[in-house]
Amino acid sequence: MDSLDLQVLAQARDWFAEGRKVWLVTVIETWGSAPRPPRALLCLRDDGLVVGSVSGGCVEDDLIDRVRHGERVDAASMVTYGVSKEEAARFGLPCGGNLRLVQEPLREVGWIDELLVRTSRHELVARRLDLETQQVTLEPARRGEGFVFDGRTVRAVFGPRWRLLVIGAGQLSRVLAQMALPLDFEVTCCDPREEYHLSWDVPGTRFTKEMPDDVVVAMQLDPHSAVVAVTHDPKLDDLALLEALKSPAFYVGALGSRSNTAKRKERLAMFDLSEAEIGRLHGPVGLDLGGRTPAEIAVSIVAELIAVRNGVALVQKKEGSAVAATLPT
Numbered sequence: 279m280d281s282l283d284l285q286v287l288a289q290a291r292d293w294f295a296e297g298r299k300v301w302l303v304t305v306i307e308t309w310g311s312a313p314r315p316p317r318a319l320l321c322l323r324d325d326g327l328v329v330g331s332v333s334g335g336c337v338e339d340d341l342i343d344r345v346r347h348g349e350r351v352d353a354a355s356m357v358t359y360g361v362s363k364e365e366a367a368r369f370g371l372p373c374g375g376n377l378r379l380v381q382e383p384l385r386e387v388g389w390i391d392e393l394l395v396r397t398s399r400h401e402l403v404a405r406r407l408d409l410e411t412q413q414v415t416l417e418p419a420r421r422g423e424g425f426v427f428d429g430r431t432v433r434a435v436f437g438p439r440w441r442l443l444v445i446g447a448g449q450l451s452r453v454l455a456q457m458a459l460p461l462d463f464e465v466t467c468c469d470p471r472e473e474y475h476l477s478w479d480v481p482g483t484r485f486t487k488e489m490p491d492d493v494v495v496a497m498q499l500d501p502h503s504a505v506v507a508v509t510h511d512p513k514l515d516d517l518a519l520l521e522a523l524k525s526p527a528f529y530v531g532a533l534g535s536r537s538n539t540a541k542r543k544e545r546l547a548m549f550d551l552s553e554a555e556i557g558r559l560h561g562p563v564g565l566d567l568g569g570r571t572p573a574e575i576a577v578s579i580v581a582e583l584i585a586v587r588n589g590v591a592l593v594q595k596k597e598g599s600a601v602a603a604t605l606p607t
Contacts, residue, residue: 353383445509445515531561
């Protein structure tokens with residue numbers, strides 16, 4: 279697992295091991311148009327060096343400035359930005375947005391080591407910070423649990439909270455898997471073809487040579503699961519899609535042209551799938567970005583995954599945004 283939050287924690291641990299003073303800063307509440315959501319994490323070093331983000335710019339600048347001028351927070355405590363319109367504008371919080379953070383000094387890193395080990399085993403782990411006792415504890419978490427702040431305790435879940443099954447192990451699949459990992463996806467690639475198994479080389483992912491439809495059934499797909507079929511082989515793709523479309527998976531997509539997608543839907547209609555279930559298929563897979571290379575196609579697939587996951591309409595441009603210029607041919 280290569281989530282950005284875990285990278286922040288790993289860097290905090292390494293700085294602490296070098297003898298530096300380190301603080302973790304977590305977004306716990308937002309109002310209005312605050313640019314970063316609750317759970318966003320930043321690590322701040324005593325010389326002002328940071329990794330991670332809680333606002334995308336100006337709030338980080340203020341935290342850095344405070345540290346460089348000698349401010350040393352010695353207990354986990356809350357700080358609020360953007361209370362007034364003037365302050366919101368100063369800290370880059372549009373439309374009067376407000377941001378409440380918890381800033382805590384890092385006193386020991388044993389819990390970070392444990393959390394990184396457990397998440398590397400694809401476990402979901404919740405970190406609980408008690409602001410009254412200043413105690414940090416780790417506990418098992420379940421997929422679907424969100425960030426919680428009840429006024430006294432902060433509970434954040436780490437690890438792959440989403441699952442992605444990629445059917446087919448070609449170049450596109452490798453790029454897609456690499457992009458999905460930092461987006462909190464636990465990635466499994468399935469391809470029974472021996473020549474593809476030998477070339478799979480994406481660290482942090484799981485590979486299986488089982489038949490794709492068997493893998494779909496065994497994974498017991500839930501609303502935090504996605505399936506993308508990219509083999510171009512109906513014998514591998516279609517049976518897996520048949521099972522996936524009957525599942526609660528939030529996204530099921532298949533690579534192919536519009537004509538091939540129409541033929542695939544005709545084949546799927548021969549089985550025990552309803553019209554609504556077949557209609558769930560995202561095909562051709564990905565947003566229409568005009569991409570042709572494996573990397574460009576992977577970007578379009580990841581973009582669509584994010585949009586569907588966030589419940590956003592599948593459009594490429596926001597209303598009122600700039601119209602792309604016509605490029606010379």
